[in-house]
Amino acid sequence: MGAGITGLSLAYYLRARGVPHICCEASAEPGGVIRTRELDGHVLELGPQRLRRSAAVAALVDALGLRPEVIEGTGELPLYVYFGGRLREVPFTIATFLRTDLLTWRGKLRLLAEPLVKRSSTSAESVADFFIRRFGREAYENFLGPLFGGIYGSDPRAMHARYALARLLALEAHSGSLLLSALRMASRGGFSAALSFRRGMQVLPRALYEANRENIHLETTVRSVRARHGGYVLATAAGEIEVERLVITTRADQAADLLREVAPEAATRLARLHYNPLAVVHLHSPARRPGLGYQIRADEDCRTLGVTWNAGIFAERAGVHTSFLGGWKHPDIVNGPEARIGEIARAEFETMMGEPARVIQVHRWTHAIPAHDQSWTALDGLELPARIHLATNYTSGVGVNARIDEANALAGRLADAA
Ligand SMILES: Cc1cc2nc3c(=O)[nH]c(=O)nc-3n(C[C@H](O)[C@H](O)[C@H](O)COP(=O)(O)OP(=O)(O)OC[C@H]3O[C@@H](n4cnc5c(N)ncnc54)[C@H](O)[C@@H]3O)c2cc1C
Structure with a gap:
């Protein structure tokens, strides 16, 4: 359910693996929150502004014949934080670390002490507490808080690290130091380039739709889900659709509405997400x-x-x-x-x-x-009925790249189960 980037890439990867599928989308256009508009000769993104070049994205671009459409950011572009009347450069490299006025020398020394910090022993840490513990208050207030809070539009003091920073917590448990891991990553080429398309981000979902349009039904809102014969029946205005398995990629409140009958307890939990x-x-x-x-x-x-x-x-x-x-x-x-x-x-x-x-x-x-805020505790103990899957930006990564990667991994598991 849903032909945003998650549903569309899941359908694409299922097709590539020969798994029969059908994708229902309420709206008249594919892409979900990926929405591009052209106005006065400008290409404008209402949702995501860019994705990152990754092996999975490059493979999709080639398979869909989109290479001539691709536009890319050049090299390592700087990022800034504004405070005290000035833009200050975020230290992604050693050279910017030495010259930036984003941190005082005291703040820089505290950040450099990160490899000596002990691992966390509590699961109740907020994102703010996590960053302050590892890198110091100044690094948190002056760039880690603004950068991380900016991604979600959320207050890092109200976000639980175990939900919002699951990968960093795993890295901390495995490697000890996030700073040394980041330096190792930088020495291997650092962050991948920003990528979009000449006619905007929606080029990608439109191409995924065109490549698989017989299986993707636009303007087909799923109104309810019922269990039948070990599978599920989806009610739409055009009639019922019987499926063996169901993957939900919609927003949490919409997923809650759909699960009300087959999984009332899970629906109540999802409806609480903010x-x-x-x-x-x-x-x-x-x-x-x-x-x-x-x-x-x-x-x-x-x-x-x-x-x-x-x-x-x-x-x-x-x-x-x-x-x-x-x-x-x-x-x-x-x-x-x-x-x-x-x-x-x-x-x-x-x-x-x-x-x-x-x-x-x-x-x-x-x-x-x-928001990935306090309301995420509603997900503790979330249980779904057999053969219903959530592939969403509130149960997993929020970025477009993370959505494509999750869809690919899930398609592999569904193909194995088929
Ligand atoms: C303003 C904004 C800026 C962002 N910036 C970036 C960025 O720069 N880079 C980045 O990587 N990510 C960014 N993101 C995050 C990223 O765009 C999203 O996490 C991702 O696109 C979500 O895709 P999705 O397919 O999981 O969900 P959605 O795009 O929400 O798709 C869900 C689909 O389900 C459909 N649906 C809902 N109910 C039903 C129903 N009952 N029946 C059928 N269909 C239904 C909806 O119509 C929708 O099309 C941004 C997001 C926003 C909103």
Whole structure:
């Protein structure tokens, strides 16, 4: 259920493995939150701004014939955090670590002491506590908090490390030092390049849909799920669909509605998961700075959470910058008039960048990103009936790459079970 990137890539990988499947999507277009719009000659992303080049993404791009469409960010692009009236560079390399004014020398020395820090013995740690314990308060407040909180639009003090940082906790348990692991990763080539498509991110879900359209049914909302003969019956406006297994890729509140009859206890738990609202404002500005953009320290008096410099990542996106507002700090901002949201984004961008800007458009998401906050304890002890699977950005990784990887792994398990 669902033809966002998870459902579409799952369908693609099932087809590649010869497993019969059907994918139902409520909306008239494939892609879920991956939504691209063209306005005044600009390609604008309402949802994800980019993905990362990985082996899985490169293989999909080639198999779908999308190579001529690909646009890539150049090399290691810098990222900034704004506070105290300035943009300050995040130290991803030793050279930037030495020169950045994001940390005092005291803060830098504390960060360097990370390999000496003991492993955690508690499972109740928040994301903020985890980063403070390992890297010190200054590194947390000045860049780890803004970067990590920025991904989810959430307050790291309210996020449980065991849900939001499961991979880092595993790395800590296995290797001891996250800093030494990061340095080893950097010596092997570091972070992979940012990637998108000339006509925008939605090119990928549209191509996945076109490659498999006989199995993907758009404008087909699943209204309810019932158990029958060891499998499940999905009710849609066009009739019933009988399936052996069911994979749900929808938002948590939508999954809760669908599971109400077959798994009432799981439905109650999923309905408790909280999402952060976000306003996405596209700005046009002559500001030209190579880089990914910036996040903002939590104590700054502003409504913007962070800004992606689309123009700084991709030469093809000249003039475009995307500002994100709302999240845990100002959830109500999305309820205000669009003109006011745009005006706040423009004014704060001009203050922080020192360059003029004009608003191209405003988009509001009432349920943007799963918050991974205290409400995630609802997942403790979550049990699903046999042959129902959740493949979602609230039970696993939130990024587009993580969604594709989970779909691929699940397709392998379903093929083995078939
Ligand atoms: C504003 C924003 C910015 C982001 N930025 C980035 C980024 O820069 N990089 C990155 O990697 N990730 C980013 N993400 C995260 C990433 O885009 C998402 O986690 C991912 O795209 C989710 O895909 P999905 O297929 O799991 O879910 P969704 O995209 O939510 O798809 C679920 C689908 O299920 C359908 N559905 C719901 N109910 C039913 C029903 N009853 N019957 C049938 N269909 C139904 C919906 O219509 C939808 O199409 C961003 C997300 C947002 C919102």
